[in-house]
Amino acid sequence: MxxxxxxxxxxxxxxxxxxxxxxxDRDAARIARHFDMPMEKAEKKFFKSAHGYKRIMRRKKDPHFGQICQFFDTEKRRCTIYEARPFPCKDFPGDSNCGYYDFLTFERTAQRDRNFISTTDHSED
Ligand code: SF4
Ligand code: SF4
Incomplete structure (x- = not known):
């Protein structure tokens, strides 16, 4: 790669x-195991059916993006279930480049601020 x-x-x-x-299913079962929780309980607590999908992650409030995955640490800005994270998270961005990171780097250079965060609010989605 x-x-x-x-x-x-x-x-x-x-x-x-x-x-x-x-x-x-496999990812959901792994996440339930990670928390040593029965599948039925994990299903209600962590996931929901929405947007035509059987199961997607529940989200929570985030100061930068409006909402973010419930397993994201909004202070340390990192995943709290990294080893148990589902396939789409492992697979992203699926390339040697990440489009958002390219954009972030461009903005940080333009703003002359290496900590600048470009905000994209997905809270209404
Ligand atoms: S990597 Fe996946 S599971 Fe972890 S916080 Fe991000 S979206 Fe959630
Ligand atoms: S650099 Fe790309 S893959 Fe990594 S956390 Fe940011 S958006 Fe996700």
């Missing part, structure tokens, strides 16, 4: 703010 041209540790976690993070 080509070398990664993005650094998630310098990113506020844009991909975790997507309104639809689909969770398939």
């Amino acid at each position: 080509a070398k990664k041209k993005y650094d998630c540790l310098k990113c506020p976690g844009y991909c975790c703010s997507y309104p639809i993070i689909e969770v398939k």
